[in-house]
Amino acid sequence: xxxxxxxxxxxxxxxxxxxxxxxxxxxxxxxxxxxxxxxxxxxxxxxxxxxxxxxxxxxxxxxxxxxxxxxxxxxxxxxxxxxxxxxxxxxxxxxxxxxxxxxxxxxxxxxxxxxxxxxxxxxxxxxxxxxxxxxxxxxxxxxxxxxxxxxxxxxxxxxxxxxxxxxxxxxxxxxxxxxxxxxxxxxxxxxxxxxxxxxxxxxxxxxxxxxxxxxxxxxxxxxxxxxxxxxxxxxxxxxxxxxxxxxxxxxxxxxxxxxxxxxxxxxxxxx
Amino acid sequence: xxxxxxxxxxxxxxxxxxxxxxxxxxxxxxxxxxxxxxxxxxxxxxxxxxxxxxxxxxxxxxxxxxxxxxxxxxxxxxxxxxxxxxxxxxxxxxxxxxxxxxxxxxxxxxxxxxxxxxxxxxxxxxxxxxxxxxxxxxxxxxxxxxxxxxxxxxxxxxxxxxxxxxxxxxxxxxxxxxxxxxxxxxxxxxxxxxxxxxxxxxxxxxxxxxxxxxxxxxxxxxxxxxxxxxxxxxxxxxxxxxxxxxxxxxxxxxxxxxxxxxxxxxxxxxxxxxxxxxxxxxxxxxxxxxxxxxxxxxxxxxxxxxxxxxxxxxxxxxxxxxxxxxxxxxxxxxxxxxxxxxxxxxxxxxxxxxxxxxxxxxxxxxxxxxxxxxxxxxxxxxxxxxxxxxxxxxxxxxxxxxxxxxxxxxxxxxxxxxxxxxxxxxxxxxxxxxxxxxxxxxxxxxxxxxxxxxxxxxxxxxxxxxxxxxxxxxxxxxxxxxxxxxxxxxxxxxxx
Numbered sequence: 001x002x003x004x005x006x007x008x009x010x011x012x013x014x015x016x017x018x019x020x021x022x023x024x025x026x027x028x029x030x031x032x033x034x035x036x037x038x039x040x041x042x043x044x045x046x047x048x049x050x051x052x053x054x055x056x057x058x059x060x061x062x063x064x065x066x067x068x069x070x071x072x073x074x075x076x077x078x079x080x081x082x083x084x085x086x087x088x089x090x091x092x093x094x095x096x097x098x099x100x101x102x103x104x105x106x107x108x109x110x111x112x113x114x115x116x117x118x119x120x121x122x123x124x125x126x127x128x129x130x131x132x133x134x135x136x137x138x139x140x141x142x143x144x145x146x147x148x149x150x151x152x153x154x155x156x157x158x159x160x161x162x163x164x165x166x167x168x169x170x171x172x173x174x175x176x177x178x179x180x181x182x183x184x185x186x187x188x189x190x191x192x193x194x195x196x197x198x199x200x201x202x203x204x205x206x207x208x209x210x211x212x213x214x215x216x217x218x219x220x221x222x223x224x225x226x227x228x229x230x231x232x233x234x235x236x237x238x239x240x241x242x243x244x245x246x247x248x249x250x251x252x253x254x255x256x257x258x259x260x261x262x263x264x265x266x267x268x269x270x271x
Numbered sequence: 272x273x274x275x276x277x278x279x280x281x282x283x284x285x286x287x288x289x290x291x292x293x294x295x296x297x298x299x300x301x302x303x304x305x306x307x308x309x310x311x312x313x314x315x316x317x318x319x320x321x322x323x324x325x326x327x328x329x330x331x332x333x334x335x336x337x338x339x340x341x342x343x344x345x346x347x348x349x350x351x352x353x354x355x356x357x358x359x360x361x362x363x364x365x366x367x368x369x370x371x372x373x374x375x376x377x378x379x380x381x382x383x384x385x386x387x388x389x390x391x392x393x394x395x396x397x398x399x400x401x402x403x404x405x406x407x408x409x410x411x412x413x414x415x416x417x418x419x420x421x422x423x424x425x426x427x428x429x430x431x432x433x434x435x436x437x438x439x440x441x442x443x444x445x446x447x448x449x450x451x452x453x454x455x456x457x458x459x460x461x462x463x464x465x466x467x468x469x470x471x472x473x474x475x476x477x478x479x480x481x482x483x484x485x486x487x488x489x490x491x492x493x494x495x496x497x498x499x500x501x502x503x504x505x506x507x508x509x510x511x512x513x514x515x516x517x518x519x520x521x522x523x524x525x526x527x528x529x530x531x532x533x534x535x536x537x538x539x540x541x542x543x544x545x546x547x548x549x550x551x552x553x554x555x556x557x558x559x560x561x562x563x564x565x566x567x568x569x570x571x572x573x574x575x576x577x578x579x580x581x582x583x584x585x586x587x588x589x590x591x592x593x594x595x596x597x598x599x600x601x602x603x604x605x606x607x608x609x610x611x612x613x614x615x616x617x618x619x620x621x622x623x624x625x626x627x628x629x630x631x632x633x634x635x636x637x638x639x640x641x642x643x644x645x646x647x648x649x650x651x652x653x654x655x656x657x658x659x660x661x662x663x664x665x666x667x668x669x670x671x672x673x674x675x676x677x678x679x680x681x682x683x684x685x686x687x688x689x690x691x692x693x694x695x696x697x698x699x700x701x702x703x704x705x706x707x708x709x710x711x712x713x714x715x716x717x718x719x720x721x722x723x724x725x726x727x728x729x730x731x732x733x734x735x736x737x738x739x740x741x742x743x744x745x746x747x748x749x750x751x752x753x754x755x756x757x758x759x760x761x762x763x764x765x766x767x
Contacts, residue, residue, distance in 0.1 A: 039635050041563055045513065058513075059567065059631060132648055214621040214648050220631050233493055233624065237513050 011262035014255035021252060025071040032065035036222040045238040055240040057230055061220075067244050069222040074252060077138050077207040077216075078200045084142025086196055089149025090188070094180065096150065097157035108154065111147035119144055123206055127215045134207075134223075137216045141203045152195055153188060160184050190267030194260055201256035208249055224249045296483030297747065297766060299759065300495045300507040304462050304488055309445040310431040311383040314391045316672065316757055319428035321465055321486055323758040325366075326431035326450035327474075329357055329376065329410075330422065332675055336584070336755050338426050342371065342451065342474075343410075352417035352709050359408040363474045365434040366455045373404035378435035395424035395679075417707050419714065423676035428758060453479045453762045462488055473762075480749075480765045499524055505747050508759075510740040512570045518742055527741045528571075532580045532673020532755040534680070535569055537633050537732035540665050542692035545609045552729045554603035556593035558640040559633060565735045568629035572737035577726035578671075578681065581736035582754075584711065585677040585718050589726035589733075600640040611643050617666040618658050621648040629734070630668040659690045670737075673755040677718050678706045684725065693730035 024031050033053070040060035048055040054063040089111075096107040114122070126140035160166055166183050174182070210216035211225030219226060224245040231241035305318040310326055331341040340346070343357040363371035380402055383390045398418035403411040414421070424430055437449055448456050451474070454467035465486040469479055487504055489495050496514045498504035500521040510518065510526070518524050539546045539555065546552055565572040573581040576589035604610075619630040627648065634644045644666065649657065657663045674680045683689045685699030701721035708714045726733070743750055746767045751760040 037635065039632065041567060041632075044567065059628065059635075218646050218648055219627060220634065220646065232491075233511070234513065235493055236496075236517060 007262065007265075010258050014258040014262070017251060017255045018259065021071050021255075022075065024068050025075050028069050028072060032062075032068045034062040034065045036061065036065045036069040037220040038062070045234065045241075047238070048240055054244045055238065057227070057241050058234060058238070063227075063240065063244055066222040066227060067224070067248050070224045070227060070245060070248065071252075073134060073211070073217050073221065073223040074204045074207055074249070077134060077141065078203045080138040081141035081145070081203045082196050082200050084138065085145035085199060086149050086192060088142065089146035090153045090192060092146065093150040093153025093155075094157055094184070097154045097161065098176065098180070104154075107150070111150045114144070115147045115151075119202075119206065120209055123210055124213070124215060127210060132215050132218060134217050134221070137207055137210050140210075141206050144206075145199050145202065148199065149192065149195060152191060156188050156191055157184055160187055190263075194264040194267060197256055197260035197263055201253045201260070204249065204252055204256070294482060294766065296485050297481055297506075297761070297764065298485045298487050298504045300489045300498060300504045300509075301465070301486040302488075302492075302495075302509050303490055305465075307445040308448045308456070308459065308465075310428050310448075311379075311388070311390045311392065311433075312445060319756065320758050322431065322448060322450070323428060323452070323753075323756075324454040324467055324484060324761055325448045325452040325456055326428075326433075327363075327452055328426055328428070328430040328432065330426045332426055332753060332755060334751065334754075336675070338422055338675070341426075342376075342432055352419075353414045355412040355414070355421070357410045357412075359410065360474055361408065363451050364472050365451050366449045366470065367434060367437065369434045369436055371432065371451055372407040372435075373410045374407070375435045376410045376432055377402045377404050378438045379431070379433045382433070382438055383429065390429070392424075392427075392429040395420070395427075395429070417709055419709055420676040420678040420682075420706055423674065423679060426675055428756060454484055464488060475762060478762045480763070481761075484761060499742055499744070502744060504744075506741070506743040506750060508739055508741045508752060510742045512566075512740070515740065524742050524744055525747075527743075528738045529741065529752070529754060530573065530582050531737055531739045531757070532583065533736060534575060534578060534580050534671045535565070535572070535629070535734040535737060536578075536669060536671065537629075537734060538667050538669060538691050539730060539732075540662055540690075540692055541694070541730050542662065542687075543665060545607060545613055546615075546665060548607050548609075549728060550603045550607040551609055553593060554600040554607070554609075554640065555637065555642070556729050556732050557596045557600035557603065558636050558642070559732045559734070560595045560636060561732065561734045562595075564629050564632050565737060568625050568632055569734075569737040570625075570740065572735045574735040575733045577722040577733055578684065578731065579677065579718075579722055580673055580680075583673075583677070585715060585722075587719060587722055589723065592726055593729065597636075597640050604641055609642070611641060613643060615642060615644045615665040617644050617646050617668070618654065618664040619646060619648055619668055620651055620654040622651045626668045626670070630666075633666070633668060633732075662690050662692050672757065675755055677714070678702070681718065681721060682706065684730075685721070691730040693728065695724060695728060698724040698728075 038061065040056065043056050044060040045058060046052055046056040052062050054067065057063055092107055092111060096104040122144050123140045127136050130136040130139065166179060169179055169183055207216055208225030211223040212229045217223035217226050227245040228242055234241050301317060303317050305321050306315050307313045307318055308322055310322045327342045329341060329343040330338050333339050342360055342363060344360045346355060346357040348355050359371060359373060380396060382388055384393055384396050398414045398421055399412050400415050401413045431450060433444060434449060446459060453470055453473045455470050457466040457468050459465045467484040469482045492509055492511065495507045499507060499518060500523065502523060515526060518526060539552055541547055561574040574590050575581050576592060579586045617630055617634060619627050630646055634646055637644050658667050681702045685695040685702060687694060698721045701717045705714050705717040708717055741752055748765045748767060749763040751763065753760060
């Protein structure tokens with residue numbers, strides 16, 4: 001339970017923002033005033049006005065529509081890659097914690113060596129290998145963040161393994177699989193959910209970075225990173241091109257971080 | 272304490288004042304690091320833009336693109352066009368002090384023709400079978416068959432003359448160039464700047480007219496614009512239409528808008544269905560508003576209608592063949608039976624933002640007539656390998672740089688050698704005959720035929736030739752950019 005009221009208000013504000021973002025992403029065709037790829041060549045680099053609330057970009061595309069559709073790329077990459085890293089990482093962590101010490105060492109060696117690479121560099125390497133595109137980004141980011149989950153789950157499992165109720169259950173002859181599902185996984189869930197929220201923020205940034213570098217979303221797919229890349233040449237002439245996707249990106253990441261912090265306070269009974 | 276500060280301030284002002292008295296070097300913005308400064312070992316424009324001030328060629332293009340003498344005072348060809356004799360200018364010196372002789376010319380062309388040296392431009396000199404040097408100021412090229420494009424190859428940047436003594440000693444020309452040019456190489460700080468100083472012994476007496484030339488390497492266009500406004504750089508040639516109002520408002524620069532010699536195209540892979548069907552290629556041509564693409568993506572220009580740059584002596588107007596007509600495009604696609612279920616891939620070079628922007632416009636225009644086109648960005652080496660060499664693509668947006676000779680533009684088209692994989696034996700035959708023909712009138716007749724077939728069969732959407740914006744600080748007078756080779760000529764430039 002969060003005791004400080006300011007923190008609680010922040011938590012609800014973040015939840016509200018993310019709920020609106022999620023709703024906008026799902027209902028994008030209904031909410032967006034224009035198609036995100038339609039070019040109005042007579043209205044290029046138009047400043048925010050009544051026809052284009054956030055202005056237009058260098059090809060006359062409506063920035064509000066592109067920002068709304070851009071949330072789809074961001075959230076999709078977030079959900080899929082977090083799912084990949086959480087599943088993959090948890091599996092590796094569980095196996096490592098419950099198997100023989102030699103397999104444990106081997107698995108954690110692989111995970112640690114993955115962790116030792118700078119994240120963006122590793123992402124670029126994986127994407128260069130698989131080819132450019134959003135699907136490739138999801139796989140790359142999913143694999144890159146798996147070690148974080150693996151370490152977390154392994155450490156927690158090692159601790160849980162020695163808890164009285166787990167040992168008691170094992171002593172009664174419960175099969176290992178059942179022990180994992182009945183006693184270990186439910187106790188891990190809180191920590192993993194918190195880690196998911198924090199990782200989500202990181203994946204949104206990585207998606208934007210890779211798209212900014214031209215390795216992620218392919219044009220004309222609306223993606224915040226790609227919009228920032230387009231905006232780079234027009235920072236002085238049309239600052240709104242960079243401002244709105246930039247704000248959307250910053251707020252999304254901030255909200256996921258707030259959510260992660262609050263969740264860790266709520267779900268961790270020790271605090 | 273306070274006094275020390277004032278003293279330091281006064282000293283600082285004095286030093287600043289003294290520095291202001293020395294002439295400020297001319298600083299030109301270069302949009303990237305050249306891969307090498309060896310003119311015979313690269314095909315990169317950035318290299319030739321830099322080494323134009325370090326080397327000379329036997330002949331060179333003048334402001335109108337006519338080829339005139341440079342290191343060679345005059346030349347003549349024999350009646351059968353198999354022997355070309357060049358007479359060298361007297362009193363020309365290399366930067367290392369060597370006097371220019373026919374032996375240097377021979378050594379330079381033997382270097383570029385040498386198979387082990389593997390110059391990307393070696394094939395342009397393949398017609399030369401032997402080089403003779405009867406005396407120090409005479410060079411004789413012997414050819415196997417008449418080959419008119421040779422003169423253009425001698426006038427291009429890769430026809431630079433290097434000193435024989437340094438070629439023999441294995442000098443590293445790629446990082447320490449030594450030539451006969453108007454400026455002498457001083458230093459190259461990779462990814463930062465290249466510094467040149469005036470060559471006091473240049474063979475054009477009284478030139479160049481200023482002492483120090485710096486190429487500042489600035490990849491970001493927005494940074495170049497700010498540098499021009501602040502007066503930190505004196506010139507750039509990659510300025511966009513969108514930057515113009517801001518630059519004009521600064522009151523510090525002159526903006527010139529000459530036509531380039533480039534041909535901007537949407538290339539189509541004619542060996543793959545459905546683009547092997549002429550009707551589909553015609554539909555694509557009708558679907559594209561070429562002037563709009565030129566204006567928005569490439570900063571304005573002239574549509575061309577065939578594979579030759581606007582303003583070239585060999586250019587002929589075929590723009591009326593495929594006007595912008597989306598309705599006609601749709602009916603042609605219906606005849607050919609191509610619908611939304613056919614997915615076509617447009618591969619674009621990610622490192623060239625104008626081509627990516629043009630690609631997004633092409634895609635939108637094609638989707639309006641019912642073609643399903645997916646964009647794929649690739650890096651430059653991948654583009655060269657997959658698109659330009661292996662032809663693994665459906666569409667690509669690119670520009671072909673200007674050539675001094677029409678053969679440079681057209682050679683290889685009509686055969687499977689070129690990346691559009693457009694096969695037409697008649698056109699290929701006209702193009703091959705054009706290289707062997709002598710005299711502009713005779714060659715024109717042959718190239719006219721070839722260009723007409725290309726204009727009708729449309730292996731490309733011939734989008735057009737663009738303008739470029741050359742922006743210089745008001746203190747710079749007499750700067751010239753070669754319209755065809757895209758190189759910088761600072762020889763007549765003055766600083767005020």
